[in-house]
Amino acid sequence: MSKGEFAIISTxxxxxxxxxxxxxxxxxxxxxxxxxxxxxxxxxxxxxxIGQMSIMGNDYNTEVTFGRLPEALGxxxxxxxxxxxxxxxxxxxxxxxxxxxxxxGAAELVLVIHAQKFSDFTPGQLAEGFAKAGxxxxxxxxxxxxxxxxxxxxxxxxxxxxxxxxxxxxxVCVSHRKWALLQDNSMQKKELTIKQVLxxxxxxxxxxxxxxxxxxxxxxxxxxxxxxxxxxxVDKPVYLLGEGSRxxxxxxxxxxxxxRLVNEPPAMDAYHQAGLGPEDMDIAEVYGAYPANIVxxxxxxxxxxxxxxxxxxxxxHTWPGGKIPTCTNGEALSFGHTGTGVGxxxxxxxxxxxQGKAGRAQVPGARFLIENCGGGAWMDAxxxxxxxxxx
Amino acid sequence: MTIEYGKPLPQAQKWSKTxxxxxxxxxxxxxxxxxxxxxxxxxxxxxxxxMSTEYEWIESSQKGTVYSFSTTYVGAPPAFxxxxxxxxxxxxxxxxxxVLSRMVNCDPLDVRIGMExxxxxxxxxxxxxxxxxxxxxxxx
Numbered sequence: 001m002s003k004g005e006f007a008i009i010s011t012x013x014x015x016x017x018x019x020x021x022x023x024x025x026x027x028x029x030x031x032x033x034x035x036x037x038x039x040x041x042x043x044x045x046x047x048x049x050i051g052q053m054s055i056m057g058n059d060y061n062t063e064v065t066f067g068r069l070p071e072a073l074g075x076x077x078x079x080x081x082x083x084x085x086x087x088x089x090x091x092x093x094x095x096x097x098x099x100x101x102x103x104x105g106a107a108e109l110v111l112v113i114h115a116q117k118f119s120d121f122t123p124g125q126l127a128e129g130f131a132k133a134g135x136x137x138x139x140x141x142x143x144x145x146x147x148x149x150x151x152x153x154x155x156x157x158x159x160x161x162x163x164x165x166x167x168x169x170x171x172v173c174v175s176h177r178k179w180a181l182l183q184d185n186s187m188q189k190k191e192l193t194i195k196q197v198l199x200x201x202x203x204x205x206x207x208x209x210x211x212x213x214x215x216x217x218x219x220x221x222x223x224x225x226x227x228x229x230x231x232x233x234v235d236k237p238v239y240l241l242g243e244g245s246r247x248x249x250x251x252x253x254x255x256x257x258x259x260r261l262v263n264e265p266p267a268m269d270a271y272h273q274a275g276l277g278p279e280d281m282d283i284a285e286v287y288g289a290y291p292a293n294i295v296x297x298x299x300x301x302x303x304x305x306x307x308x309x310x311x312x313x314x315x316x317h318t319w320p321g322g323k324i325p326t327c328t329n330g331e332a333l334s335f336g337h338t339g340t341g342v343g344x345x346x347x348x349x350x351x352x353x354x355q356g357k358a359g360r361a362q363v364p365g366a367r368f369l370i371e372n373c374g375g376g377a378w379m380d381a382x383x384x385x386x387x388x389x390x391x
Numbered sequence: 392m393t394i395e396y397g398k399p400l401p402q403a404q405k406w407s408k409t410x411x412x413x414x415x416x417x418x419x420x421x422x423x424x425x426x427x428x429x430x431x432x433x434x435x436x437x438x439x440x441x442m443s444t445e446y447e448w449i450e451s452s453q454k455g456t457v458y459s460f461s462t463t464y465v466g467a468p469p470a471f472x473x474x475x476x477x478x479x480x481x482x483x484x485x486x487x488x489x490v491l492s493r494m495v496n497c498d499p500l501d502v503r504i505g506m507e508x509x510x511x512x513x514x515x516x517x518x519x520x521x522x523x524x525x526x527x528x529x530x531x
Contacts, residue, residue, distance in 0.1 A: 124469035131468050136491075138401040139433050142521060143493045144463065144471035149479045152461030160459075160504045205462045205499075212466070251433065253481060253489040258459060 001099055003273060004390035007230035007237035008222050010039035011348040011357075016218035016336035017187040020119040024060035025072065027115035031221035032073045035111060039223045041233060044077040046223070048107035050094050052114040053085030055339030056121060056129045069113060080107055087133060087375025088287070090114070091343030092245065092382035098224045108229060115219035116338040126215055134377040136251045148204035148212050150252055150377050151290035155206050157258045158292040161307075166206055168310025170197035172291035173210050173333055175318045180330025182320060182361035187216045187336035194314075213289045216336030220348040227390070238354045241276070241368070242385040244269025252377040261293075263300035266383040267370070271302070274385035276368055278302030281385075283325045283353055283363050284318075285346040285371035289332040293378065298326065301370050301383070325363045328353060343373030354388040396516050398470040406434050409448050414520040417512045419451035421486055432488040453510035454527065455484040462499040478502050482524050496525040 012034025014027055028051070036043050051064030061083060070078035080101055086093035094112045101107035118126060130147040158164060174194055180186035192210065200208040230237030244266030249255045255262075271277050284301055288294030295309035303324050304312045312318065318326035329335045329349040332342045352358040353366045368387040374380050403411050406422070413420035422434035426443035437444045458481040467475055478494040480502065494502055495511055508524040515521050 123466075124472075127466055128468045136433065137399070138403065138407065140491045141399050141468075142401050142515075142519075143479060143491060143523075144398075144467055144474065144477055145479055145491060146463060146467050146471075148466055149461040149463050152463075153459040153479065153481060156461060156504065157459035202464045203466050204464065205460075207461075209465075251491070253432070253491050258481075 001240060001243065003241050003275070004227045004239045006099055006102060006224060007227045007239045008224050008351045009230050009234045009237050010035050010223045011351050012038060012221040013185055013345070013348055014219055015185045016216045016338060016345070018119055019217045022117070022217060024054065024057055024115050024117045025063065025068065027117065027217065027219040028069060028113050029072055031115065031219045032069065032111060032113050035221040035223050036073070039234065041109060041223070043073065043075055046075045046109045046111045047077050048080040048098070048101045048110040049073070049075060049078060050097050050110060050112045051081075051083045052090045052094050052112060052340055052344060053083055054116050055087065055133060056126070057117060060115065060117075075111070085340060086380070087340055088289070088343060089373050089375035089380050089382055090340040091347045091373045092384070094344070095224065095240070102224070102226055108225060110224045111221065112224060113219070113221045114338070114341040114344045116341050117217045118215040118339070119217050139251065146204070148207060151212070151293065152204035152207050153252070154258050155290065155292035158296060159206065161259045163307060164292070164295065164310040166198055167194055168314050169206070169211065169291035169295065170194045171310065171314035172294050173197045175313050175316070176327050176330045176334040178319050179328050179361060180334035182359070183329050183335060184359070185218075186330045186334060187214055188330065188334040207290065211291050211333070213332035213337035216338055218336055218338040218341060218345070220341060220344050222348055222351060236355045236388050238351045238386050238388055239390055240384060241387050241390065242270040242272065242274030243383065244273070245380065245382045247380045249379055250376065255378070259296065260300070261296065261378050261381065263297050263372070263381045263383070266381050267301045267372075270370065270383040270385050274387070275391055276385055280368050281324065281370050282366040283328055283350070283369035285350050285369060286327055287331065287343045287346050287371070287373050289337065289342065291333070294327070294331070297372060301372070320361070328358065328361050328363065346371050346373070350386050354386060398515070400515060400519050406436055410434065411519060413448070414512055414522055419453050419510050419522055420448040421451050421488065422446050423449045430486055430488050432490060449486075451510075452485045455482040455508055455524070457481070457502065457504055457506040457508060458483045458489060459504060460494065460502045462502070480508070480524060482508055490522075493523045494525070495523045496529045
């Protein structure tokens with residue numbers, strides 16, 4: 001991908017939360033419909049559909065694999081249909097798949113759709129499903145390893161090495177919640193305080209229930225094309241300006257440094273390609289799913305020195321109206337965790353912000369931002385710079 | 392036995408069977424490359440550093456330090472719900488590899504990063520013995 005070669009022209013999203021009456025295909029259809037309407041294109045001009053894999057929903061994945069989306073959406077000009085997954089890193093993987101189609105001329109307009117329905121499962125099934133997503137079946141799961149513990153172990157080590165306090169980690173949840181209150185589609189609708197976060201029921205030390213993400217039904221979609229074509233189709237295309245990626249591990253025991261993981265090198269790569277730096281960013285859309293990861297990645301993006309990110313959140317610099325608005329949809333912790341779709345929701349929110357369509361959460365005059373994603377037990381890190389102009 | 396156990400058991404790969412045979416004899420075996428000396432944990436088909444297929448199983452000292460930990464109070468997978476709270480630990484073995492395990496013989500509130508620990512072998516079924524860790528000098 002070269003700077004500005006590809007762009008996203010539209011988005012679609014549904015409310016995130018507990019919606020047992022809404023099926024997987026209904027979510028996918030709704031977000032697809034919205035993304036097409038938002039772009040103002042003829043549905044039959046969409047010549048490729050990428051379904052992002054649902055983390056739990058084998059029947060839906062099978063349906064998508066075998067062409068349900070282009071048929072249900074009536075995409076008469078569709079030439080390519082596929083299912084793509086890299087877990088939580090999927091919002092990057094789907095872009096790469098779309099770039100492949102667009103860059104080789106196999107497609108001109110690519111519709112990407114994510115849908116997730118967790119309300120089909122019991123809490124126990126979800127705990128088991130997520131353990132498998134993040135933990136090794138031979139070496140970890142037999143010991144009772146679970147996803148919240150993965151996050152907790154990172155947090156304990158991060159606090160030990162940097163002196164970051166539980167209050168500072170709780171401040172991340174509070175900052176997220178302030179943004180979620182400005183989002184019509186977010187799952188959480190009530191104010192939150194640091195005291196509430198820390199006094200809540202302990203789940204996996206040091207994380208209380210408010211510090212663990214909320215599994216939710218939801219979905220989002222976007223349409224991607226070349227930068228050149230995007231300019232002809234919409235007033236404000238959002239360009240992909242720079243990116244960086246690293247793979248680190250499957251088992252968290254193989255991550256060399258739990259308190260850094262591998263986020264700084266790809267962030268620097270992304271800035272370098274875009275020809276921009278942290279000081280040029282109007283927004284940080286950080287996907288970490290747990291407070292310590294969010295602070296760590298925020299630091300890797302260059303917004304605070306190591307160990308000072310937590311204080312930054314606590315001082316309110318990440319809030320609406322703050323120095324660097326962060327996670328403007330409320331992220332997994334407040335908007336809701338839709339499996340592989342957390343990064344996709346942040347990407348969709350990124351596009352809305354840069355198109356001036358973010359409603360009450362709109363950061364005035366936003367031009368550039370950084371967003372990230374990663375899958376499994378933070379197995380990889382993908383950083384991207386987006387902008388509504390090519391600098 | 393397996394049915395009574397009721398929790399997920401490790402399904403050994405061809406290259407890890409020796410490890411699980413070792414735990415039944417209270418040995419913590421590590422797969423060491425004969426060409427470059429790298430220890431792979433978890434073990435894989437070949438040495439993940441140099442691709443050599445020449446290896447030997449060495450006996451670990453069974454000692455290490457806690458790199459990090461987390462105590463699960465709620466939300467464990469159903470098979471482990473009855474054991475809550477329990478403390479998961481990352482242990483850096485003296486041999487230089489990190490393993491994930493469970494802390495035993497220690498109050499969850501007493502677990503600390505840097506704590507010295509040693510392996511304890513806990514029989515799960517006739518076929519499987521798991522490796523847990525306890526504080527060094529704990530009498531058990």
